Amino acid sequence: MKSFKTKLIALSLVSSLALVGCNSDSGSDKSKDTSSKDTKTSEQIVLKFAAQNDNTPATKALIDQFNKENKKYDVKWVEMTNDSAQMHDQLLNSLSSGSSEYDVMSLDVVWAGEFAGAGYLSPIDVNMQKDSLQKEDYNAGSMASGNYKGKQYTLPFFPDLGLLYFRKDIVSKEDAAKLESGDYTYDDLYAMAQKYTGKNNTNIGFAYQSKQYEGLTVNLTEFTNSYKDVTGGLEMMRKFATAKFTPKNILNYMEGETHTAFEQGKAVFARNWPYAFGRIKGKEDGVTVSVDNVGIAPLPNGGAVGGWLLSINKASKNAEGAWEFIKFAAGEEGQKIMSTQGGYLPGYNALLTNDEVKAANAMLGYTGFQNALKETIARPVSPDYSKVSDTIQVNAHKYLSSGTGLEDVAKKIEEATKAE
Template sequence: MKKVLSILLTVIMILALVTGCGSQPTTQSQQPSEQPSPSKDAESPSAPAEKTKLTFAVQADSTDALNQLIAAFNDSSELYTVETVVMTNDSGNMHDQLLNSLSSKSGEYDVISMDVVWAGEFAAAGYLQPIDELLAAKGWKVTDFNAGSMASGKYKGKNYVLPYFPDLGFLFYRSDIVSSEDAQKLESGNYTWADLLAMAEKYKGQGGTKYGHVYQSGQYEGLVCNLNEFTANWTDVKGGLEVMNQFTKSDVTPKDILVYTEGETHNAFLNGESVFARNWPYMNGMAASGEYTVKGNQVGFAPLPGGGTVGGWILGINANAKNKAGAEEFLAFIAGPEGQKINATVGSYLPGFNALLTDADVLAKNALLTNQGFSNALAKTIARPVVANYSEISDQIQIKAHEYLSGNGQLDSAADTISGLLK
């Protein structure tokens, strides 16, 4: 037994040494992490007196916007200091993590960021604090904020969220391949899915491309977003499914379009394999970075025929927050003009506060906003259903649609089930 223990201990010590050397500052687990945390920096100079600590549950931000937001708030607030709790970037896992915490009535997080489709469920469960009073106190109207984001957080007559950053699906096209005449038609939005299919067939193969069009059609939430667009916000479920099937079967899409997520989409498009792509604004950032075959100046933007699905993240207050007044102050800061401006200028996110859409600093940092095709897309957004049992409905839509598209199911059965679910 001694031998076992001594071996184990030696191993642990060796490893602790090996790994410990690489990360010296973290050897004391009680000490704050070695990364310069903005909240700490802000705390020391301005107010040595005890400020109330607030926690903000949010995914890591690849840009510096989040850090600057927090620092700006901590500088300006007399009473509060905010610390971020960085959640996993896997949205499904983050949802479960939040659910565990919120359902235990824990006040662990004061302000939480959410995917737009979670709000209905969380509001129905009573986990969120309505924000109508806050809006009234600040003199803001619902229409001051991004309409799609606000709609996704309105449940039973009450508003529960403010936008963090809105997102929308739209069409990317290769401006160096598509003729200016066709480009104009696309950007105006006056075209049909059949037109897009025809164009995809026409341009496929030009400029070294292999595919005409790529979009998200794997069995996951992205399929629902795309189907929302193909069916023009569920107004023509059967027709939309049929068109989607035409795209799937045609040779303008990759053979494995039915496993495509955003990752496959941007790889195909940015590596110059596809003429068209349906994706979120982030892909423009990747193109503009210049690290890929397709550069920023080869890309154009247009609305999708059926409108673009609203995505992105929204912010709400935990109904069991330890400090609601503080949570409201922070929420108002981050979703209001100051916070949204930092987010839009530093992180190039779309602002959720509408007045900023014409702000010169924001426009300077966000080239998309000055693009006509993108502006048209922004004007044609459509939302997914806001219901308490959204994930159940979404799950069944995914399965039914994927079953039909993969040739394992009938069109009528899929269309009827999906229409029935949305009633």
């Protein structure tokens, strides 16, 4: 999730590391209006869809199918940069001016609270009720990420999520089943890390992200169960950080250090994003662990989501059409296109067991991964997310480094995450 990854791994393409939560791609620096040739008439209403570049056929196929199925609207894809920070600023500049140049927008999960809080997005609760759409039909963490002050502003475009990877050739079948069910705690994980470290030449029990950056906010979200128990979560992270089976430089670990430790056979357990599985399955340089020896499980409190959401510009002159497109793109047909043609994870839950979708996403064949997708959680939803995340990172890292000032650190983090 480096710096708000914009690229989510297309899991069926083992060499692809495209579009995960918050990475950047310098090869795309200008937005452009791209759309396929069609036979639409001039009487149709044009909808502008601002979304990042897609190196798979999925987004174009999604738009083409929507345009094919309706006669009233014609969606045009305004292809944005894959640099998350640039895309954020470009959208913000447009929205803050009151512009209606975009009708539908793809948003990083951490932008929804900011844009909703500023009054730039239209709530969709009434539309959902009118069309009998239930929040439970969609990825839970993605829905929570787009819910601000009790109102729903987004539907999932494609989710990403935190996972627990483990060595199936080391962990007992009984413990593996417990992990895959998700019915275990961080204390249980600690005990397993102690138990198995040293087996099959491993020397790390559990690798995860603790450097002072966005990844620390994500990991603390998971340890604290979305900040329901800040003190307990911090204490547990500190317990892992000081364990004998944990690398001494764990407070400098990001995703790269984590996947290296696991894929090179050093770690028994590792917390990371789905892209790490793609590296192992694709036998990337340095990978020594066989994919056959890799297990996947939910994290104890659920994995924090990354990925992207679909929203409606409040200034849009075509709000009705914007909703029709979002409903299609986030629904069963649209999500099936994104999953089968792009390898993206579906945000529409009914597709998790669809045979075509599972064939395009190798991880969906894992029971633990299926369970993880059902138990996702969200980072804080705030109109000033960057400030909130900075407060979490600075204070959490301070405590994890020193082991002192827990009460003060917990208080500051609690105040930051509850502020609106």
